[in-house]
Structure formats: C-alpha cells, structure tokens
Amino acid sequence: MKIRGAVKTAATLRPPAGGGAGAALAMRDVEVSLPSARGSLRILRGVTFTVGRGEVVAVAGESGSGKSTSILAALRLLPPGARVTGSIVLDGEDVLAMPRRGLRGLRAGRARLVFQDPWRALHPMKRIGAQLVESARTADPGLSAAAARELVEHTLAGVGIPDPPARMRSYPHEISGGQAQRIVIAMALVARPAVLLCDEPTTALDVTTQAQILELLRRLNRELGISIVIATHDLDVIADVADRLVVMYAGEVVEEGPTAEVLSAPRHPYTWSLLRAAPGAAEGGRLRAIEGRPPSPAEEPAGCAFAARCPSVHEICTTTRPEPRHVLPGRASACLRAEGYGPVPAGGGR
Numbered sequence: 001m002k003i004r005g006a007v008k009t010a011a012t013l014r015p016p017a018g019g020g021a022g023a024a025l026a027m028r029d030v031e032v033s034l035p036s037a038r039g040s041l042r043i044l045r046g047v048t049f050t051v052g053r054g055e056v057v058a059v060a061g062e063s064g065s066g067k068s069t070s071i072l073a074a075l076r077l078l079p080p081g082a083r084v085t086g087s088i089v090l091d092g093e094d095v096l097a098m099p100r101r102g103l104r105g106l107r108a109g110r111a112r113l114v115f116q117d118p119w120r121a122l123h124p125m126k127r128i129g130a131q132l133v134e135s136a137r138t139a140d141p142g143l144s145a146a147a148a149r150e151l152v153e154h155t156l157a158g159v160g161i162p163d164p165p166a167r168m169r170s171y172p173h174e175i176s177g178g179q180a181q182r183i184v185i186a187m188a189l190v191a192r193p194a195v196l197l198c199d200e201p202t203t204a205l206d207v208t209t210q211a212q213i214l215e216l217l218r219r220l221n222r223e224l225g226i227s228i229v230i231a232t233h234d235l236d237v238i239a240d241v242a243d244r245l246v247v248m249y250a251g252e253v254v255e256e257g258p259t260a261e262v263l264s265a266p267r268h269p270y271t272w273s274l275l276r277a278a279p280g281a282a283e284g285g286r287l288r289a290i291e292g293r294p295p296s297p298a299e300e301p302a303g304c305a306f307a308a309r310c311p312s313v314h315e316i317c318t319t320t321r322p323e324p325r326h327v328l329p330g331r332a333s334a335c336l337r338a339e340g341y342g343p344v345p346a347g348g349g350r
C-alpha cells in the first residue's frame with residue numbers, strides 16, 4: 001500500500017526528553033477487570049507485549065477486542081473501580097506502583113495519549129496557541145512563555161500546519177479534522193514524549209488525511225526516535241507504518257510478529273480469517289467481519305476464545321486455553337495448531 005499525499009517535512013522538531021534503557025512499553029500478563037451491573041468483567045486476559053525503543057507497534061483487532069483498554073491501562077487511565085494486575089512498565093516507570101503525581105507528570109510529558117477524536121483533546125473556547133503553550137509548559141515548567149511559543153510555532157510547522165502564527169490565534173471550530181489531528185499530535189510533541197500511545201488516531205478522518213497522519217507518525221518515529229503504539233481495527237492503517245503487529249481477540253493477544261510477516265503468513269486462524277475475508281488483503285486490508293461474534297467478557301470460554309468461529313477447530317481447542325508461544329523467531333501465536341497455518345491465498349475470498 002502506498003501512502004498518499006506525503007506530508008511536507010520541516011526539520012524543526014525537538015527530540016524526546018525521555019528514552020533510556022529498557023523497552024518503551026512492556027505489558028506482562030496484564031489482567032483488567034471492570035465493574036458492571038452484572039458484576040466484575042474480565043476485559044483483558046494475560047495481555048503481554050513489548051514496544052521496543054524507537055519501534056512502531058500496531059495493536060489490531062475487531063471492536064471490543066481490548067485495544068483501547070490496553071492503551072488506557074498502560075497510562076493507568078481506566079475508569080474508577082478497574083482492577084489491574086500484572087506488570088506495566090512505561091518509559092522505565094512501573095505504572096501500577098507509581099504515585100498519582102508521578103503518573104500525571106508521566107502522562108503530561110514522556111508518554112502522551114493521542115485520541116481517536118481530536119476534538120476531545122482540544123478545548124473549544126481556548127485559542128489553539130494557548131493550548132499548545134500550556135502543554136509545553138506543563139511538561140517543562142522551566143520553559144519561558146516566549147520559548148514555549150517559539151517551540152509551538154516550530155512544532156506546528158514540523159507537523160505540516162501552514163502559517164503557524166495564524167493557526168495559533170485560531171479556535172478549534174475554525175480548523176478541519178485533519179488539521180485538528182495534526183495539532184493534537186503537535187500538542188503531544190511539544191512535551192517531547194518518548195512514547196506516543198495512539199488510540200485509533202485516524203478513524204475519524206477521510207482516507208487521504210488518514211494516510212498523511214500515518215506518514216507524519218512514521219516520520220516522527222524515524223526522525224525523532226519516538227516509540228509509537230497505534231491501536232487500530234484497520235489493517236490498511238498499519239501495513240506501511242508499523243514495524244510489528246500485535247493481534248488481539250476477546251481481550252487476549254493471539255498473534256504477534258513483524259508486520260509484513262504476520263500479514264503475509266499469519267500463524268493464528270483469527271488473523272488468517274481476517275486476511276482471507278479481505279480481498280487483496282496480503283497488501284493490507286480492512287478488518288472485515290468474520291462469521292459469528294466474539295465471546296462477550298461475561299462468557300469466559302474454557303478453551304480458545306476463537307474456537308466457536310475457527311475454520312479448523314479441534315476438540316482440544318474447546319477445553320484447553322492456548323497460551324501465546326513462540327512459533328518462529330520473533331513470532332508468537334496463541335493457537336494450539338499454529339503450525340498448520342501459512343500464507344493467505346492470493347486475493348483472499350472464502
């Protein structure tokens with residue numbers, strides 16, 4: 001897939017302040033339960049994945065698979081009453097053990113969240129410049145107002161916003177959705193993050209703008225070394241952008257590996273079915289519906305959560321819960337019969 005309409009570059013962005021040893025994000029055996037009218041629901045079940053320094057990792061899966069919950073858990077932004085166990089290390093910090101103040105600092109600076117809906121991140125009544133200056137100075141209270149304005153101007157230019165001084169005087173209702181998402185990314189960048197966690201960052205945008213925002217994220221990764229996590233339900237989004245792909249199903253990681261390898265020869269029947277359902281999917285295709293539906297968090301299947309929809313289900317799959325295991329160098333699959341999978345037939349189709 002070609003990225004359309006590449007963003008013009010302006011090399012004025014500052015490198016991140018964070019970084020250092022260890023992974024950008026390491027989730028280990030993370031379980032999340034949320035309260036509901038029917039009691040506590042297990043939303044994430046043993047989620048384990050790592051985002052290396054300077055890597056772009058896509059977390060993909062159907063709606064309800066637990067992508068947003070994983071990202072929110074990484075920043076400890078889950079709703080009240082959430083129970084989280086396991087281990088989450090974000091930019092070297094033990095997120096589950098951090099005091100609230102430290103957490104707020106982490107979220108304001110080194111690890112920034114980019115929402116699907118840019119309007120959610122922008123205050124409708126405040127000028128864009130003031131919001132970005134505030135973001136820069138919250139992350140670095142030592143920054144003077146003049147230095148922060150200069151940083152904001154350079155950053156806006158860097159993310160492809162024309163005439164930054166004029167834009168800084170605008171209010172959010174005066175800009176397009178694509179510009180708003182660039183501005184929200186700039187708002188994160190002025191804090192010099194080491195990690196960007198993007199929850200469906202392009203879903204609300206038209207196809208051309210989607211491609212430009214993804215190209216921008218890739219450029220920020222390459223030029224500034226920022227580690228990026230992108231949650232998406234859309235394989236189109238990640239084929240050219242993500243180094244590695246983590247596939248989630250019903251609150252579990254079912255497959256993981258280098259993006260190109262997973263897309264061309266998946267080792268889990270869920271990934272395989274997704275790709276097979278999408279014509280031309282070997283080059284990246286939209287996650288189309290597979291027959292049936294995933295189990296709800298209340299169902300807690302005894303065996304593999306995908307068994308009821310799996311084209312090659314075996315008796316053992318309904319009684320034994322498969323743990324993710326290495327099936328090839330750098331590749332993991334949570335299928336008891338992973339070895340039986342290989343390249344998706346050309347052109348997809350059932």
Ligand SMILES: Nc1ncnc2c1ncn2[C@@H]1O[C@H](COP(=O)(O)OP(=O)(O)OP(=O)(O)O)[C@@H](O)[C@H]1O
Binds near residue numbers: 070
């Ligand atoms: N606050 C909540 N209380 C109870 N259940 C929730 C809550 N938030 C999410 N869930 C449930 O958790 C599961 C995972 O949701 P999550 O939003 O993480 O999935 P997702 O893969 O990001 O989906 P989407 O693409 O639709 O956002 C779903 O079954 C959802 O209904």
